Amino acid sequence: MNTMIEVKELQKSFGSLEVLKKVSFSVSPGEAVAVIGPSGSGKSTMLRSLVHLEEITGGSIVIQGKPLVENGKYAGASDIRTITASMGMVFQHFNLFPHLTVRGNLELAPRTLKREKVAAIEAKSRDLLAKVGLADKADVYPSMLSGGQKQRVAIARALMLNPDILLFDEPTSALDPELTGEVLRVIRQLADEQMTMIIVTHEMNFARDVADRIIFMDKGEIAESGTPEQIFGSPRLERTRLFLNQG
Numbered sequence: 001m002n003t004m005i006e007v008k009e010l011q012k013s014f015g016s017l018e019v020l021k022k023v024s025f026s027v028s029p030g031e032a033v034a035v036i037g038p039s040g041s042g043k044s045t046m047l048r049s050l051v052h053l054e055e056i057t058g059g060s061i062v063i064q065g066k067p068l069v070e071n072g073k074y075a076g077a078s079d080i081r082t083i084t085a086s087m088g089m090v091f092q093h094f095n096l097f098p099h100l101t102v103r104g105n106l107e108l109a110p111r112t113l114k115r116e117k118v119a120a121i122e123a124k125s126r127d128l129l130a131k132v133g134l135a136d137k138a139d140v141y142p143s144m145l146s147g148g149q150k151q152r153v154a155i156a157r158a159l160m161l162n163p164d165i166l167l168f169d170e171p172t173s174a175l176d177p178e179l180t181g182e183v184l185r186v187i188r189q190l191a192d193e194q195m196t197m198i199i200v201t202h203e204m205n206f207a208r209d210v211a212d213r214i215i216f217m218d219k220g221e222i223a224e225s226g227t228p229e230q231i232f233g234s235p236r237l238e239r240t241r242l243f244l245n246q247g
């Protein structure tokens with residue numbers, strides 16, 4: 001399989017507001033793609049469309065060769081479930097279940113799906129918590145954790161279902177600056193392990209360091225796409241950076 005994600009002429013409108021205007025791109029296996037761009041340019045909407053959290057108004061999305069939506073027509077409900085199950089999503093605001101412990105958060109979906117034995121699920125949650133540096137937090141509740149710790153739990157939770165693709169929607173935007181590093185380190189480790197990822201982020205330096213490719217969105221379109229070297233040499237991006245820094 002050569003393409004993990006193939007997006008063709010994706011269009012999305014909210015009422016009369018056209019948020020995505022024929023956006024096309026593809027992601028190869030093992031690629032880490034960062035999506036950057038000014039606020040309101042459609043980055044989150046594009047990402048959410050891939051996992052059917054937004055219903056698109058035109059175009060096609062094909063995940064690992066399977067069409068989620070083709071020329072605006074969606075697959076059947078069961079195919080949509082299967083296709084979106086191959087992707088894990090990490091949100092800006094963590095979205096942990098407050099009434100479950102850290103371990104409970106990790107194990108809820110796999111225990112509900114019953115695809116694996118309970119012992120295997122428990123072993124995996126232990127391993128993944130160790131991987132994100134939180135082995136000692138398995139039995140605490142999310143309210144006891146810092147934002148950076150919560151986000152690392154959310155990443156471990158997304159990994160519990162063995163996704164082929166991970167999507168990050170501004171994973172550090174809700175964090176105090178001193179807590180972003182611990183989350184970015186985990187994402188970088190996943191990139192080093194060749195996890196296929198799309199990361200929507202405002203962290204320009206991180207995008208430059210971790211991404212194989214950068215997609216720069218502006219006003220619902222892909223303004224530029226290329227390697228970090230190509231994109232960070234671009235005068236258009238420089239103008240946006242100055243603008244963002246002033247904000």
Ligand SMILES: Nc1ncnc2c1ncn2[C@@H]1O[C@H](COP(=O)(O)OP(=O)(O)OP(=O)(O)O)[C@@H](O)[C@H]1O
Pocket residue numbers: 014017019037038039040041042043044045046
């Ligand atoms: N549910 C919705 N209903 C109406 N408009 C929406 C909805 N969701 C997003 N929008 C609008 O779509 C546009 C793109 O939003 P989106 O969140 O995709 O941008 P973004 O590039 O991710 O921005 P940011 O960096 O601020 O998160 C914005 O104008 C936003 O107000």
